[in-house]
Amino acid sequence: MLVLTRKLNESIMIGNDIEITVLAVEGEQIKLGIQAPKHVDIHRKEVYLSIQQENNQALNTEVNTLTNLSEFFRKK
Known part of the structure; x- marks a missing residue:
């Protein structure tokens, strides 16, 4: 630092x-x-970390949804 x-x-x-x-x-x-x-994003650190956490949760939700859809169509 x-x-x-x-x-x-x-x-x-x-x-x-x-x-x-x-x-x-x-x-x-x-x-x-x-x-x-x-074009440069400026956030307080706690806001930045919150945004990163929400983005990671959204990404995990998308992966789970795609996995569930894939399993659904595989069963048919």
């Missing part, structure tokens, strides 16, 4: 087109501004 120290209104760059700026520091909270191309 890369650890960087930034002050208020200072930024870091990720690649050529993603900029993260420290907008405010209030107690233990830090507000970040992120400028990135529209």
Whole structure:
């Protein structure tokens, strides 16, 4: 993990087109501004993990459905 120290209104760059700026520091909270191309998805980690879990559940449901259909037609 890369650890960087930034002050208020200072930024870091990720690649050529993603900029993260420290907008405010209030107690233990830090507000970040992120400028990135529209095609880049940006989520809080807990939201990202939730999306991944839902996608995996949907994939497993599809596989189970296809397996059940395959067994159904095999019996006929």
